[in-house]
Amino acid sequence: MSFANVCSQFKGFDFDGFFNRIQPDDIIKVLGKPGLDRTDFLVMLSPAAEGVLEEMAQKAHRLTLQHFGRAMVLYTPLYLSNYCVNVCSYCGFNARNRMYRKTLTLDEVEAEARAIASTGLKHILVLTGESRRHVPVSYIAGCVRVLRRYFASIGIEVYPMEEEEYRVLIQAGVDSLTIYQETYDEEVYDRVHVKGPKKHYRYRLEAPERGCRAGMRAVNIGALLGLNDWRRDAFFTGLHAAYLQDRYPEVELSVSVPRLRPHLGNFPPLYPVLDKNLVQILLALRLFIPRLGLTLSTRERAELRDRLIPLGITRMSAGSCTKVGGYAIQDTGHGQFDIADTRNVAEIREALLGRGYDPVFKDWHPF
Amino acid sequence: MEDKLVLGGREIDNRLLLGTGKFPSKAIIPEVIKRSGSQVVTMALRRVDFDSQQENVLNYIPKGCILLPNTSGARNAEEAVRIARIARAAGCGDWVKIEVITDNKYLLPDNYETITATEILAREGFVVLPYMSPDLMVAKRLQDAGAAAVMPLGAPIGSNRGLKTRELIRILIDEIEVPIIVDAGIGKPSEAAEAMEMGAAAVLVNTAIATAGDPVLMAEAFSLAVKAGRQAYLAGPGLTREYAEASSPLTGFLREVQEA
Amino acid sequence: MLVVVNGREERLPEDLSLMDFIQSKGLAPESFVFMLNDRVLKWDELNGIILQENDRLEILRFVGGG
Numbered sequence: 094m095s096f097a098n099v100c101s102q103f104k105g106f107d108f109d110g111f112f113n114r115i116q117p118d119d120i121i122k123v124l125g126k127p128g129l130d131r132t133d134f135l136v137m138l139s140p141a142a143e144g145v146l147e148e149m150a151q152k153a154h155r156l157t158l159q160h161f162g163r164a165m166v167l168y169t170p171l172y173l174s175n176y177c178v179n180v181c182s183y184c185g186f187n188a189r190n191r192m193y194r195k196t197l198t199l200d201e202v203e204a205e206a207r208a209i210a211s212t213g214l215k216h217i218l219v220l221t222g223e224s225r226r227h228v229p230v231s232y233i234a235g236c237v238r239v240l241r242r243y244f245a246s247i248g249i250e251v252y253p254m255e256e257e258e259y260r261v262l263i264q265a266g267v268d269s270l271t272i273y274q275e276t277y278d279e280e281v282y283d284r285v286h287v288k289g290p291k292k293h294y295r296y297r298l299e300a301p302e303r304g305c306r307a308g309m310r311a312v313n314i315g316a317l318l319g320l321n322d323w324r325r326d327a328f329f330t331g332l333h334a335a336y337l338q339d340r341y342p343e344v345e346l347s348v349s350v351p352r353l354r355p356h357l358g359n360f361p362p363l364y365p366v367l368d369k370n371l372v373q374i375l376l377a378l379r380l381f382i383p384r385l386g387l388t389l390s391t392r393e394r395a396e397l398r399d400r401l402i403p404l405g406i407t408r409m410s411a412g413s414c415t416k417v418g419g420y421a422i423q424d425t426g427h428g429q430f431d432i433a434d435t436r437n438v439a440e441i442r443e444a445l446l447g448r449g450y451d452p453v454f455k456d457w458h459p460f
Numbered sequence: 461m462e463d464k465l466v467l468g469g470r471e472i473d474n475r476l477l478l479g480t481g482k483f484p485s486k487a488i489i490p491e492v493i494k495r496s497g498s499q500v501v502t503m504a505l506r507r508v509d510f511d512s513q514q515e516n517v518l519n520y521i522p523k524g525c526i527l528l529p530n531t532s533g534a535r536n537a538e539e540a541v542r543i544a545r546i547a548r549a550a551g552c553g554d555w556v557k558i559e560v561i562t563d564n565k566y567l568l569p570d571n572y573e574t575i576t577a578t579e580i581l582a583r584e585g586f587v588v589l590p591y592m593s594p595d596l597m598v599a600k601r602l603q604d605a606g607a608a609a610v611m612p613l614g615a616p617i618g619s620n621r622g623l624k625t626r627e628l629i630r631i632l633i634d635e636i637e638v639p640i641i642v643d644a645g646i647g648k649p650s651e652a653a654e655a656m657e658m659g660a661a662a663v664l665v666n667t668a669i670a671t672a673g674d675p676v677l678m679a680e681a682f683s684l685a686v687k688a689g690r691q692a693y694l695a696g697p698g699l700t701r702e703y704a705e706a707s708s709p710l711t712g713f714l715r716e717v718q719e720a
Numbered sequence: 721m722l723v724v725v726n727g728r729e730e731r732l733p734e735d736l737s738l739m740d741f742i743q744s745k746g747l748a749p750e751s752f753v754f755m756l757n758d759r760v761l762k763w764d765e766l767n768g769i770i771l772q773e774n775d776r777l778e779i780l781r782f783v784g785g786g
């Protein structure tokens with residue numbers, strides 16, 4: 094059994110036909126239920142639900158307060174390398190892009206760590222492109238051992254790995270895994286991943302489960318919104334989270350909702366995701382899995398981020414930079430995408446406090 | 461409408477499972493079964509006491525009922541397995557309700573021994589229905605071990621105190637894929653209906669019927685309550701509109717903020 | 721000879737058939753489950769079995785239970 098089996102149950106399912114039958118009253122009815130099943134979740138993602146967003150938001154807000162309180166965990170990304178062997182049409186690290194490539198030395202990692210730690214952040218997310226030659230697992234483990242001295246929680250968002258490799262990284266000090274499927278539609282996936290190991294859809298699809306089995310404390314998944322019909326990708330993202338949560342109840346699961354951002358070699362979204370669509374996705378996920386973590390990055394602009402907080406967000410990045418060496422090094426590599434919320438950590442902290450939320454710099458310490 | 465409970469490959473229409481203990485007279489058992497419409501009936505296996513001869517309860521259970529011998533009296537997995545094997549060899553069929561009790565004060569089941577017995581008997585091809593204290597992790601283990609259903613208690617056996625474990629059973633119903641059958645503790649038809657409304661697949665009732673003033677009438681009352689609860693569950697909750705707290709709309713910004 | 725019946729030792733005459741023993745107890749065989757040395761017997765076996773020294777016989781019955 095794998096999540097691929099769950100996906101295959103929906104081969105040939107008439108999503109449009111289903112959505113067309115949904116009336117606003119159906120959404121209200123689902124809102125009255127104590128818990129949502131898969132069908133209810135899909136109802137929440139229907140076009141008809143756009144007319145009932147406020148009622149969905151009220152319930153999502155209540156559920157979020159009930160399960161998480163007014164706490165917001167802050168983290169920031171740290172890019173170790175922008176070398177990449179994949180040709181992905183939507184990504185700035187695309188192997189075909191002519192750009193300055195760089196991998197941090199351990200000393201540079203330490204300089205970056207010091208700069209980030211000085212802002213007070215204790216949770217960090219380590220990122221790289223996919224190049225096992227430039228960024229082997231052993232290198233990532235070495236960086237993690239350096240970062241461990243500065244941070245309480247270290248996540249990775251790197252190429253998919255074997256379970257045993259995840260164990261090696263956990264041993265080095267990693268406690269959480271972020272990996273996005275980008276899109277759950279195999280055909281679209283194949284089309285946008287033009288070349289490289291990332292073409293292997295199923296290997297990536299099953300990576301979060303390998304991470305769970307390896308003993309990751311937290312796992313964060315998501316789809317890159319804009320590659321495909323967002324209603325379907327949001328649906329499968331939610332099912333994926335539920336699948337993992339059911340099988341690995343010891344893992345803290347969260348979902349990110351990244352929208353495609355401008356970057357070098359611009360790739361216009363095939364399926365634009367409007368603000369109201371993003372809101373609907375967040376609300377549907379919260380209502381479907383009330384305990385699910387919801388992560389919001391600086392891809393979104395400041396004023397929108399602030400408005401999304403009460404709808405169910407539990408984790409936000411702050412003071413982010415997607416350039417390799419962007420926090421402390423002069424000689425920086427090119428970034429993955431442009432940041433929209435350019436506020437620094439102190440400003441985001443203030444914004445949260447101003448809205449009655451508690452910015453959490455550390456909610457975990459490995460023993 | 462087709463709404464059948466499938467257990468061990470058998471389709472069951474009536475979701476009231478009936479126990480045969482504690483009846484004032486065995487002679488009324490056939491009428492109780494008839495009026496309740498129960499298709500699954502439990503009994504126990506005991507050594508004969510030569511001093512007080514009683515009749516075999518099987519003689520009072522109509523043909524066509526699925527026999528569900530329990531392993532009551534077992535204090536560990538080994539004894540439960542032994543009783544199950546004897547019952548099967550004696551022609552009772554493949555079904556068994558595992559009941560392992562070491563606690564004589566509250567008569568609560570021993571979940572750990574129950575898991576072990578379930579593993580062994582499921583491997584031997586039994587349709588295993590384990591009686592347990594509602595605990596999610598244990599229910600998952602029972603499911604993984606091959607249980608055909610999981611039977612959490614609503615309250616201690618024979619207590620007639622109702623669905624005291626309501627919240628825990630609700631979690632089992634949400635999380636466990638095999639049917640959840642509420643066993644033990646249900647004292648009134650309204651409590652059986654509540655369990656069914658919550659989404660329980662069936663309920664097993666004994667004491668509440670056997671010790672009622674009129675067991676036959678009570679059996680019918682339970683049967684109707686189980687049907688009503690099941691239908692309510694299938695019908696789904698009514699339209700309960702939750703009005704927004706108008707003072708602070710959460711999505712108003714979608715109209716005021718320009719799309720980026 | 722000594723035979724253990726339902727956990728209790730009983731002194732019985734030699735060459736006693738199981739069926740004779742059952743009838744001496746006033747039991748109607750079809751209402752009971754007979755287990756000889758851990759093996760459940762079929763009713764039509766009862767006639768042909770002669771009890772032996774140290775046999776363990778269990779006589780069981782289905783009773784009401786929930």
